[in-house]
Amino acid sequence: MSSNAHVPVLLGPVLRGLKIKPDGCYVDGTFGRGGHSREILKQLNANGRLIGIDRDPQAIASAARTLTDDPRVELIRGVCAQLGTFIRDRELVGKVDGLLLDLGVSSPQLDEADRGFSFLRDGPLDMRMDPDSGVSASEWLASVDEKELKHVLSKFGEERHAARIARAVVAARENAPIVRTSELAAIVVSAVPAPYGKHRPVKHPATKTFQAIRIAVNDELAQLESVLAQSIDVLRQGGRLCVISFHSLEDRIVKRFMRDASREPEPYRGMPSVPDEFRPKLKVIGKAITAKADEIAANRRARSARLRIAERL
Ligand SMILES: C[S@@+](CC[C@H](N)C(=O)[O-])C[C@H]1O[C@@H](n2cnc3c(N)ncnc32)[C@H](O)[C@@H]1O
Secondary structure, three states: OOOOOOOOOOHHHHHHHHOOOOOOEEEEOOOOOOHHHHHHHHOOOOOOEEEEEEOOHHHHHHHHHHHOOOOOEEEEEOOHHHHHHHHHHOOOOOOEEEEEEEOOOOHHHHHOHHHOOOOOOOOEOOOOOOOOOOOOHHHHHHHOOHHHHHHHHHHHOOOOOHHHHHHHHHHHHHHOOOOEHHHHHHHHHHHOOOOOOOOOOOOOOOHHHHHHHHHHHHOHHHHHHHHHHHHHHHEEEEEEEEEEEOOHHHHHHHHHHHHHHOOOOHHHOOOOOOOHHHOOOEEEEEEEEEOOHHHHHHOHHHHHOEEEEEEEO
């Protein structure tokens, strides 16, 4: 597979979940390499519309090479937390038939050593989805204090050895700045207790550390909370929200958001008459959907994917 490829996960369930109308307006808030978007487009007629958003300039550039001739498509380089503004600017508030969020990083981001996301490939320790904004992971690690680092590792990475790793990072950076992915990976390996090496564990010991720092550097959870909150006004009645998450922190946010938006707030629950603004805004459609064994066998990224679907009321 080329380093530019990304196999879309849970494609069938996403397309069914969006309940695509041929002349509908769909927003892919995490366009990536457009795997889901291209399949959505196949189901749209000439009056359909697709807006793809991605904060990664490489994602937009790669799609621009193949999709610019399609008058139904518009690509926006930006964060999905700006969804409301993008949609207002296009006078589409309350007119969007489906919003897809396929969270996290794409295969090309992970595969390219220069992006600095992977502990398996040596490269500059960057990890920004948009390399033109914010600080790199290396810069972030140079100044974060030990307590904050421990908090990030244990909260965003659910890393058991957060304290040891934070201590090791702070000790290492006193000698020299940590600027390469391989350096950070080696610090983590030396900080956590064996058996890594003796009995090779399923996951590399730096997996959770890299995940946690990536989430912090890209402010991923705040982005998610923000775009979810904005999705309500953007969607038309009957419009669908489909969110694929890849770890429990994200999934918890999505699950809670959909649950809370699908019932009245506490003081109004069970009351015979509820003011309009406090009525449920969403209906949850089914339970979380996970990939089947054959998809996981063909695409390892699918193993931790969870799709949740809700409908605007
Ligand atoms: C898992 S990939 C999406 C793959 C896509 N569904 C496909 O099939 O090609 C996630 C993409 O979302 C982008 N992304 C992640 N968080 C974002 C955010 N807050 N705003 C905009 N794009 C984001 C990443 O840059 C990445 O390209």
